[in-house]
Amino acid sequence: GCAAGRPPQAASARSDVRDCSVDPPYLPPTATNTTARLAALRGTMRAHGIHAYIVPSTDAHMSEYIAERDSRLGWLTGFTG
Secondary structure (H helix, E strand, O other), X not given: XXXXXXXXXXXXXXXXOOOOOOOXXXXXXXXXXXXXXXXXXXXXXXXXXXXXXXXXXXXXOOOOOOOHHHOHHHHHHOOOO
């Protein structure tokens, strides 16, 4: 079925296919390519035998709203939700 107010769409007529390959990066300007950041973290963890890493989503003062410079999770993974 269709969502209210939306016309039916053909399954084969997809125009929103994205090429997210790295070379060259075909990412939208708002996307953050975190592949290298995560690979470096995983490499360091592997070298030190670490199996888990907690990325805090707060600042040093446990503020309700944090500054962009303290947004570790967003920087590392691109997650801003």
